[in-house]
Amino acid sequence: GAGVSQSPRYKVAKRGQDVALRCDPISGHVSLFWYQQALGQGPEFLTYFQNEAQLDKSGLPSDRFFAERPEGSVSTLKIQRTQQEDSAVYLCASSLVSLTGVSDNEQFFGPGTRLTVL
């Protein structure tokens, strides 16, 4: 694939429903990040994977948020019992190097999933 893909692009959920957001990173990219972007704001860090290991989940807003990357490629962000404040764009980004690499550390972002909780 040419870039990072995310699905679905749009998701409408009723309050209390569970949702799962998928991210397909660029093949071979070691690092994968999830961000949450509210309208008019910059992306906010949620969690980070290096291969299949979730090394940092300090940005997840509550225990209703869960992310996994079981085989070190595709990642899923799951939100349980969605609330209206979860409405945002969820961005996935991948990067070639690990956190300790010295490079431009360019992160390649997907188009995002816009989640609307009614």
Place this chain on the structure above:
Amino acid sequence: SQKIEQNSEALNIQEGKTATLTCNYTNYSPAYLQWYRQDPGRGPVFLLLIRENEKEKRKERLKVTFDTTLKQSLFHITASQPADSATYLCALPMTTDSWGKLQFGAGTQVVVTP
């Protein structure tokens, strides 16, 4: 983490002029600073990285400066074109020891009119 401030008001500029955006941070000096471009409905796209020991970096019509004393980065788009219209985000590592975990500013919208 840092407090990152970018111009909240949109920057309206005439084609051919230079657009200058600011990014100010408040706490520790980061090892580097990145600039991204974001178009509506799309994810951010990486433009430039400047390291703490670099004062200036250029890429085509883009120029970034980094002043660790002022805790400020300036982002310049020279000979601006309508296609440069977008929101520009600055990003810094969240802590002194995190290379990849980024904290973003809210971004500045640039509108270039013909």
